[in-house]
Amino acid sequence: MWNLWDVGSLVIAVGLPVGVGFAGTAFGGGGDSEWYKELNKPPWTPPGWVFPIMWTTLYILMGVSSWLVYKEGGFSAQGYPLGAYIFQLALNFLWTPIFFGMHFVVSLLSLTERESLKLYNVLYCRFKLLSIRVM
Numbered sequence: 001m002w003n004l005w006d007v008g009s010l011v012i013a014v015g016l017p018v019g020v021g022f023a024g025t026a027f028g029g030g031g032d033s034e035w036y037k038e039l040n041k042p043p044w045t046p047p048g049w050v051f052p053i054m055w056t057t058l059y060i061l062m063g064v065s066s067w068l069v070y071k072e073g074g075f076s077a078q079g080y081p082l083g084a085y086i087f088q089l090a091l092n093f094l095w096t097p098i099f100f101g102m103h104f105v106v107s108l109l110s111l112t113e114r115e116s117l118k119l120y121n122v123l124y125c126r127f128k129l130l131s132i133r134v135m
Helices: 004-028 050-070 074-101 111-130
Strands: none
Touching: 004 050, 004 074, 050 074
């Protein structure tokens, strides 16, 4: 049975990543910028209209997933996986203004190091979140 706490926490859990995604584009413009359109991209790059749909869907699913983990004891019981998830959201938020806004194709960290950090964190989140039985 749903109660007000469940509904409110689900709205916050979904709203946080969706809000982070939209906030990131406000600072960088995303794939609609002339700079991005002129980049030399591989032929398999999807058309621009795919990205807003894909990222919104992904952020909604991330929010629901984090809510399911949160329901298994909150931050006191799930601090590490939820902390890694919040760190991943911060990386996602920073990526758009750094790449699209400042046009830093190679910035403080090389592209390989940055992607390795994001991949490590995604794998860590997956490992930690999969160890939690939520259904």
